Amino acid sequence: MAHALAARSVGWTGSSIEITLWGGHTSFREVDSTPGRSLYVSLVGPLVNLVIGGVGLLLMQGQPLYGVPGLLLSMAVYSNLAVGIFNVLPALPLDGGRIVESLVWQLTGSQAKGTIAGGWAGRILVGLGVVALAVFWVRGAQGPSLILLVLAVVVLLPIWQGASAALKHGRLRLSLEQVNIEALMSPVEMVPAGTSVAGAIEVGVLDGTVILAMDPERQHLLRVMPEAVLAVPEQLRAGTPVTRAGVPADDAGVVTLGSNGDALVRAVVESVSGTVLVVDQDGQCIGAVRREVVIAAIEGRVRKESQK
Known part of the structure; x- marks a missing residue:
């Protein structure tokens, strides 16, 4: 909702929200897009998650809730904090990747170069994740955990696929930018x-x-x-x-x-x-x-x- 409202506030049309297993995502058509507007629309999503999580933490510190209300509050707090932190990772198609795209776009004047940078950031992030898992398993006393392996695949594979798609899209867009x-x-x-x-x-x-x-x-x-x-x-x-x-x-x-x-x-x-x-x-x-x-x-x- 934050993404959709922010997009509409800067004149981007066609804003729609699709609910998915992961929560949902917002789509819109970027009309008269600029690095600043793209950065603004990208930031509001994880910012809202972190604000909700932070307010919930304060409530938990004040008057503790028990039973179902306490469970719902803790779920809201930790899920929002987790999603907020995850989404600011510098990898397209996450919001953090959009932030990288906007910053490189501002520096170079080319949105395509920003998209390519966000795609490479995503691939590097996945590579670091794989290395971290390998080091964890090598140094650990136990062998690889099946649960951890499945979780890593579920998290890292979509990031790799999104980053690869961003690279392909960015290269095509860079080619289009050069059309005279x-x-x-x-x-x-x-x-x-x-x-x-x-x-x-x-x-x-x-x-x-x-x-x-x-x-x-x-x-x-x-x-x-x-x-x-x-x-x-x-x-x-x-x-x-x-x-x-x-x-x-x-x-x-x-x-x-x-x-x-x-x-x-x-x-x-x-x-x-x-x-x-x-x-x-x-x-x-x-x-x-x-x-x-x-x-x-x-x-x-x-x-x-x-x-x-």
Whole structure:
């Protein structure tokens, strides 16, 4: 709940809470994320656990409770303290890993590098855990405890898997950050609603130019789709309004020319029409990026990474 409320307080949408065997987790969509906001949302979860555990400890020191109330209080105290401490371990996908990610992000300016750092921190933590268990068993008088072994697997294996997934995601995200918006940008033209399909072809809709138009009621923005233009028989193109070959583009994303590739990809994903307008520092539209061009660039980078 703390994560969800913190996420909503900084404008992140889609916050939802899923209850699981381990208690639960919160998911949300990071809108306009920054290192500071990510750090804030990550910290509140374990902080609330530690505050609940601390307050419970004070209550236990004051007027001791016995029976079921005492049992419930002690369970709440120790479980919250355990979860709070566990979650601040520096390993993705734990909150401590998010803290590492935010700090490296702040230092480097790259969220992807922060994700990679959090993933490596998780792998190192698992390695230290394995070494600690080995030393404990070697020095102990008894052999390995089956209960301890099962507990170690239950705890360390998910951390290793989460850290590995974070590394893979971070490397892909780093590759996306390096996508050059200017290199992918196409010219953009705004044409009157009465323009014909033939007119859109003359402007360059089939040559990569992004053609935009208002609907006849001038209430919604449309993007003229090349495949829809090609579907119009050649003999009918001069008499067919260009709006017949358009799709709603009111949801078109907007990025600045200086944005990184990660921001571009997020804008493309969130746009149903797959249209992202590129603006300069003065807010003037200077071009557009099409989803198909971004996908081709991503696939090319993924192929390069897989060949290394």
